[in-house]
Amino acid sequence: RWVRPSLVSEHVLTIEGGRHPVVERSVQGTFVPNDCRLDSGQRLVVLTGPNMSGKSTYLRQNALIVIMAQMGSFVPADQATLGIFDRVFTRVGASDDLHLGQSTFMVEMVETANILRHCSAKSLVLLDEIGRGTSTYDGLAIAWSVIEFLHNHPERRAMTLFATHYHELIALADTLAHVRNYNVAVSDEAGGGLREQRIVFLHKVVEGGADRSYGVHVAELAGLPASVVSRARAILKDLEDGQIKVDVRGAARRPARNDVPQLALFTEESPALVKLRAMDPNTLSPIEALTMLYELKKLAG
Numbered sequence: 001r002w003v004r005p006s007l008v009s010e011h012v013l014t015i016e017g018g019r020h021p022v023v024e025r026s027v028q029g030t031f032v033p034n035d036c037r038l039d040s041g042q043r044l045v046v047l048t049g050p051n052m053s054g055k056s057t058y059l060r061q062n063a064l065i066v067i068m069a070q071m072g073s074f075v076p077a078d079q080a081t082l083g084i085f086d087r088v089f090t091r092v093g094a095s096d097d098l099h100l101g102q103s104t105f106m107v108e109m110v111e112t113a114n115i116l117r118h119c120s121a122k123s124l125v126l127l128d129e130i131g132r133g134t135s136t137y138d139g140l141a142i143a144w145s146v147i148e149f150l151h152n153h154p155e156r157r158a159m160t161l162f163a164t165h166y167h168e169l170i171a172l173a174d175t176l177a178h179v180r181n182y183n184v185a186v187s188d189e190a191g192g193g194l195r196e197q198r199i200v201f202l203h204k205v206v207e208g209g210a211d212r213s214y215g216v217h218v219a220e221l222a223g224l225p226a227s228v229v230s231r232a233r234a235i236l237k238d239l240e241d242g243q244i245k246v247d248v249r250g251a252a253r254r255p256a257r258n259d260v261p262q263l264a265l266f267t268e269e270s271p272a273l274v275k276l277r278a279m280d281p282n283t284l285s286p287i288e289a290l291t292m293l294y295e296l297k298k299l300a301g
Contacts, residue, residue: 017078020061049184105133170209272299
């Protein structure tokens with residue numbers, strides 16, 4: 001079930017029914033093949049989906065098919081057509097280098113920097129979960145900026161597969177002409193709510209962006225104690241319902257309930273409060289209301 005790839009002068013990568021040659025031989029059950037298409041109109045794919053769904057395997061199999069095709073090998077696919085790539089760059093997997101004093105995140109950033117400095121428009125770039133080793137907002141900002149760089153730079157516009165959990169990145173397809181969204185499909189067998197359904201990973205890459213990562217479900221599949229999973233679901237529900245707020249530093253807190261008012265340092269009442277109590281909003285025109293708002297702001301300091 002391997003085929004002879006077609007090498008063409010155009011810079012394209014079209015794979016139909018591609019498979020990972022190692023995973024396919026070791027996986028229990030049937031390996032699910034996937035297509036991949038990169039060309040001048042679709043140069044950068046943002047790939048979303050849950051953990052354990054096969055995003056990293058998808059990235060690796062396409063890189064291996066490119067390498068095998070260019071070394072003269074048949075490839076594990078139904079069909080493969082590709083141009084010549086000068087290099088394949090990858091940032092996949094987590095590691096650290098403690099003897100050099102480098103954390104996992106530092107290693108990730110060093111490797112990403114090397115890719116961005118040396119890739120070309122003829123390269124293939126695979127990036128997996130860029131920015132995951134730092135705070136949510138920092139990581140999202142870095143991932144967003146890397147995508148824009150690879151899309152816009154006149155010399156570094158490499159064909160790119162970018163796997164991520166930052167679902168906010170799917171919005172880039174609306175503003176960057178050559179970005180497309182794909183996700184690894186998930187089946188909701190029970191048809192219930194987010195915290196109750198039984199999910200099945202289909203390992204099939206389809207067009208469109210994912211809107212969730214199913215992290216609690218993956219934790220349950222991994223064998224976390226039932227009490228931990230149950231508590232995580234409760235916290236997730238509170239986060240989604242706004243019962244727990246997360247500030248810009250990533251710190252979570254619950255909205256105050258029945259807070260005891262702070263004692264005033266001075267007994268004198270605020271001039272703004274005095275003016276506000278004396279005001280009748282029903283008698284104010286829109287212009288007068290706006291003027292009053294500015295006056296109250298000045299009084300409040």
